[in-house]
Amino acid sequence: MKKIFENLTQYKSRILVALLLMTASTVCNLMLPTIMSNIVDKGIYPSDMEYIKTSCLMMFIISVIGFLTVVFGQKFTNEVVFGFCADLRRLVFEKVNTMTFGEMNELGTAALVTRSTHDTETLGWIVATLCDGVITIPVLFIGGIVLSFSKDVFLSLILLCFVPVVFVVVLAIGRKIEPLYKIADDYIDKQNDIMRERLRGIRVIRAFGSEEKEHNRMVKAINVMTTNLIKSNVSMGIISPMSLFMLNFSVVLILLVGSFRMENGISAVSSGDIFAVIQYVTLVMNSVMNIAYVIVQFPSAKVAAQRIGEVLSAEGIDDKIPDEAIDFSGDIIFDRVTFKYEGATEPAVSDVSFHIKAGQKVSVIGGTGSGKSTLVSLMLCFRMPTSGKVIYDGRSTESLSHKTVRRNISCVLQNSSIYSGTIRENIIMGKPDAADEEIRNAADIAELSDFVNTLENGFEHELSQSGKNLSGGQKQRLSIARAVIKNAPIYIFDDSFSALDFLTEARLRAKLSEKAEGKTQIVITQRVTSAMNSDIIFVMNNGKLVDSGKHSELLERCDIYREIYASQTGGVRK
Numbered sequence: 001m002k003k004i005f006e007n008l009t010q011y012k013s014r015i016l017v018a019l020l021l022m023t024a025s026t027v028c029n030l031m032l033p034t035i036m037s038n039i040v041d042k043g044i045y046p047s048d049m050e051y052i053k054t055s056c057l058m059m060f061i062i063s064v065i066g067f068l069t070v071v072f073g074q075k076f077t078n079e080v081v082f083g084f085c086a087d088l089r090r091l092v093f094e095k096v097n098t099m100t101f102g103e104m105n106e107l108g109t110a111a112l113v114t115r116s117t118h119d120t121e122t123l124g125w126i127v128a129t130l131c132d133g134v135i136t137i138p139v140l141f142i143g144g145i146v147l148s149f150s151k152d153v154f155l156s157l158i159l160l161c162f163v164p165v166v167f168v169v170v171l172a173i174g175r176k177i178e179p180l181y182k183i184a185d186d187y188i189d190k191q192n193d194i195m196r197e198r199l200r201g202i203r204v205i206r207a208f209g210s211e212e213k214e215h216n217r218m219v220k221a222i223n224v225m226t227t228n229l230i231k232s233n234v235s236m237g238i239i240s241p242m243s244l245f246m247l248n249f250s251v252v253l254i255l256l257v258g259s260f261r262m263e264n265g266i267s268a269v270s271s272g273d274i275f276a277v278i279q280y281v282t283l284v285m286n287s288v289m290n291i292a293y294v295i296v297q298f299p300s301a302k303v304a305a306q307r308i309g310e311v312l313s314a315e316g317i318d319d320k321i322p323d324e325a326i327d328f329s330g331d332i333i334f335d336r337v338t339f340k341y342e343g344a345t346e347p348a349v350s351d352v353s354f355h356i357k358a359g360q361k362v363s364v365i366g367g368t369g370s371g372k373s374t375l376v377s378l379m380l381c382f383r384m385p386t387s388g389k390v391i392y393d394g395r396s397t398e399s400l401s402h403k404t405v406r407r408n409i410s411c412v413l414q415n416s417s418i419y420s421g422t423i424r425e426n427i428i429m430g431k432p433d434a435a436d437e438e439i440r441n442a443a444d445i446a447e448l449s450d451f452v453n454t455l456e457n458g459f460e461h462e463l464s465q466s467g468k469n470l471s472g473g474q475k476q477r478l479s480i481a482r483a484v485i486k487n488a489p490i491y492i493f494d495d496s497f498s499a500l501d502f503l504t505e506a507r508l509r510a511k512l513s514e515k516a517e518g519k520t521q522i523v524i525t526q527r528v529t530s531a532m533n534s535d536i537i538f539v540m541n542n543g544k545l546v547d548s549g550k551h552s553e554l555l556e557r558c559d560i561y562r563e564i565y566a567s568q569t570g571g572v573r574k
Helices: 001-045 048-094 103-106 109-116 118-132 136-151 153-201 202-207 211-237 237-264 272-314 374-379 402-407 423-427 436-445 449-453 472-484 500-514 551-557 558-570
Strands: 332-340 347-358 361-366 388-392 409-412 488-494 520-525 536-541 544-549
Touching: 001 048, 001 118, 001 272, 001 520, 048 109, 048 118, 048 272, 103 109, 109 118, 109 153, 109 272, 118 136, 118 153, 118 272, 136 272, 153 202, 153 211, 153 237, 153 272, 153 332, 202 211, 211 237, 211 500, 237 272, 237 544, 332 374, 332 423, 347 374, 347 536, 361 374, 361 558, 374 488, 374 520, 402 409, 402 536, 409 472, 423 551, 436 449, 436 472, 436 500, 472 488, 472 500, 536 558, 544 551, 544 558, 551 558
Parallel strands: 361 520, 361 536, 409 488, 488 520
Antiparallel strands: 332 347, 332 388, 536 544
């Protein structure tokens, strides 16, 4: 929590101004009971209208000052809170972008969303309380007690008998509700996770008639969250009526004791003093209630801080190696590479060794789960080998900056990522300073030009998030255009032609070969037709490289390749 709140240092001047303004408002509130007491004793009792008018004018001026200081104090407080929350969300966002895949999988996307929204808002409430109450609550509490004692010590002691009772109850409630908040927040994550699954798989859910099952999953998560929130709120609900009971009971006692002492002449207490003491008791009890709510809400803030701390304390990608302005030739070596995912029982790829020479067109083929995409992750340094080495131009990825590696590779990943914005903006992500001619050329290579020409706004056509207004083939072609606009020595296409018809793919591959002539091209595919014209084909099965060679050679000697070929063409032809 300390590390999180260090972000407030840049707002210290505004926090100081807010504290001063709120303190001034509190002082104004403390002055009003004394003035009212004097009106009763020195104005109403002797019927001095001039004194009453002067005192009322003074109360009005003080009230206006108190109002203005509160308004401007809240203004500065809100600026601090909104700025702090924005900074915290930015830190979480930046950290998420540097987290490893293992760390992201451990926390989960739904949990990361909750941490940047719900948990951040909870900590914002703590900051607001800090600006509003860190000084005003003690000033109100201590000032109310001191001024109450200045009127009558004995009556003020009645107040002090009730304050410890309130604190004891509040501390007990605070300890009780902390685990309830933790469970409730965890199930907010669960709801987000279920909702994301439901939205992404809504077609499958409807196709298999699983709406009721998914509904019940959500209901269960909501019920657990609701039950714990209700329990915590019921516990918190005890504070307000208990404090009001203590307040009203103390007021009754003060009136009884004060009137008794006045009638019997035990002290010089006046009716105005009794009135002032009651007002101060109200102020003190209000400050006690505010302290109580801070204590009760602290467990929720503590849980939120811990959850955000889990994100900010993640090690992330430790790319300490400096970036180098070097260009790869395209030579790639896998030297006995093995990789095992976190929590997996078996390696995703095991003892894989091969050599891709600069300028070669190679394909990696295999069934689902054979380890093809894992090889891509290792090439891009998204993940590092458990054992073995990935080598570029004689240098292991362990000695290269991740930025250096990725700057030399242009890739289309298995899942097409389309962002809200125009077609132009999506394409130039591959090369931000690309000229219009380069954009048109990339679209032409990716067989996207015909589609763009049918649009009224052309390349300025707006795309929805995740490309919801595009077909699967259009998404893939747009992703390919984004990749080919980048001038890199290595191009990787991870199953990026699967949504294209064979004719479109053939035209695209012909243009791509011309564009990337002399550069290393790696195609990850399940289609034999996408692989058969490559210089060399690597066949993967169950995470192992079982064979490599040209199409004709593999048909002769590789049973797995021959089986894939037969399943897609209906027979084996040499």
